[in-house]
Amino acid sequence: MGRARDGLMNLQLKNKNALVCGSTQGIGKATAFLLAEEGANVTLIARNEEKLQAVLAELNACQFERSREQRYSYLVADFSNPIELKKVLENADLHFHILVNNTGGPAGGPIFDAKIEEFESAFTQHLKCNHILVQALVPFMKTQCFGRIINVISTSVKQPLDGLGVSNTIRGAVANWSKTLANELGEFGITVNNVLPGATQTERLNQILNNKAEKTGKSFDKVAQAMKNSAPAKRFAKPQEVANAIVFLASEKASFINGINVPVDGGRTKSL
Numbered sequence: 079m080g081r082a083r084d085g086l087m088n089l090q091l092k093n094k095n096a097l098v099c100g101s102t103q104g105i106g107k108a109t110a111f112l113l114a115e116e117g118a119n120v121t122l123i124a125r126n127e128e129k130l131q132a133v134l135a136e137l138n139a140c141q142f143e144r145s146r147e148q149r150y151s152y153l154v155a156d157f158s159n160p161i162e163l164k165k166v167l168e169n170a171d172l173h174f175h176i177l178v179n180n181t182g183g184p185a186g187g188p189i190f191d192a193k194i195e196e197f198e199s200a201f202t203q204h205l206k207c208n209h210i211l212v213q214a215l216v217p218f219m220k221t222q223c224f225g226r227i228i229n230v231i232s233t234s235v236k237q238p239l240d241g242l243g244v245s246n247t248i249r250g251a252v253a254n255w256s257k258t259l260a261n262e263l264g265e266f267g268i269t270v271n272n273v274l275p276g277a278t279q280t281e282r283l284n285q286i287l288n289n290k291a292e293k294t295g296k297s298f299d300k301v302a303q304a305m306k307n308s309a310p311a312k313r314f315a316k317p318q319e320v321a322n323a324i325v326f327l328a329s330e331k332a333s334f335i336n337g338i339n340v341p342v343d344g345g346r347t348k349s350l
Contacts, residue, residue: 087116087325087329089116089328090117091176093117093119094119096328097176097211098113099123099124099180100181101178102124103281104278104281104282105280105324106124106178108316108318110122110137112322113325114142114150115142120137122134122150122153123153124152125154133152138150158199160202163210163211167210173218174215175218176328177212177225177228179228179230179252183245183249184199184248186245186290189243196244197244200245204249208229212227212259220266223267224267224268225268226268227256227268227269228270228324228327229253229271230272230324231249231339232249233275235249235253235272235339237349242286252272256270267333269333269337271336271337272338273320273324274347275343276309276343276347277305277315278315278320287302310344310346315344
């Protein structure tokens, strides 16, 4: 996962501590590796400890340059259980300068057919747990006059996506929560921004493509190609390409970027 040194962005994240949610796969994992490569101390957080241990071992085995002080660790928490998350945070060192909120999206399907429980579950995992993390981490950020909160959401914030009714709804709620936070925390040197991935090569995308193939009777490959063709780039994003935007927003160089949505979608979103 580690990139060659000539690919380094030189964002000067040495001595910065980052907490990365959903970091055992996909965009979260790519972000954790890039933050580490840029010099940050990285703490992974997810629900599967076995997978966390595997990613931690990968991080420690990476060949990119690493200072003696740089350290990696993990926390185990299930975001479907906010009370458990609170307990985990109560027993953790919360000296984090950077928070990357990144949680897997809700199951697909038309919004009309969605059960109330689906909305409640998604609201808990995405907004409640984001809020718990922010309330726990912001006090330290204020003492440092530096904080970066990056929420990985979806381009559905700008343009609802067909067949993702619950996701479209919850992503919009998180985006407005984020903008409100940006307005409140900016004076403390804390920025809050959203990264909106388009179709990205992750397990989540495979699930969406499989569901669409089953419902339409088309092959997986045909459904995938149609989705690729919907973007001017005519391909899917790599998780590392989304991570590039996240890690830049986590840096000092993004100090005056606050309260915005950044699509990383190859130009697919029709609105500005």
